[in-house]
Amino acid sequence: MSGFDVRSVDLAALNSLTKYPSIPTYHALDPRNGGLVEEPVTFAGPVIGTEKVDGTNSRVVVLPDGTYLLGSREEFLYAQGDLIGNPALGIVAALRPLAESLAGTPAGHIRVYYLELYGGRIGGQAKQYSARGAVGWRLFDVAVVDDLDERLTWAPQRISAWREGGGQHWFTEEQLRDTGLDLTPRLFTVDAGSLPSTIEGMHGFLAERLPRTRVALDDSGLGGAEGVVLRTAGRSVIAKARFQDYTRTLKRRTR
Structure with missing residues (x-):
């Protein structure tokens, strides 16, 4: 897009185009009670597991x-x-x-860096990372948004459908590493067939693979981890698995 001027574009459209899309849970959520059901996301080939950090989703656009x-x-x-x-x-x-270091070179498209900002007073689990108020960030995705002359004219519903349907060009795992920025911790790479299919199995898998957070900001943090994000190398399939969802679901089964 030539002659881009942020003061002359539709900021609501720009905001929607660059929001992070929702990620499904690895086991589907029951809309009736928020618990999990025995319906996992289907992966194929190598699956990368990264730590899901409990903070606030942030963007550098x-x-x-x-x-x-x-x-x-x-x-x-x-x-x-x-x-x-x-x-x-x-x-x-x-x-x-960070934004100042990433900006400066015209590219003809938008590049969005998605980061989790955590610690401090951010969210109810900040003390898992630091009880002293330290704040940190980790990069978890980068998207490229092009064809702006057209997309900035779309109706809100069309932008939302495009965003949630994976219309962005996502960085691959290799490209994320090449940014040189601190990423959410890479925990493992396993074949899709090794992922547990049951709720109980995934609960045990999480405890084994991530007993404590890998991104504590100092030694005062309580050390609890939120969960894991599962993704293919090119991000064609992605899902999240949070400890609290599995713990809550299994507790309900024992009542």
């Missing part, structure tokens, strides 16, 4: 002209050069230095 925006999962909080930024969750303060 590098625009076609080389400038950047910072956002939470739902909204933009800061544009490069602003005198004042939205202080929500400390995202702008924590990620502006």
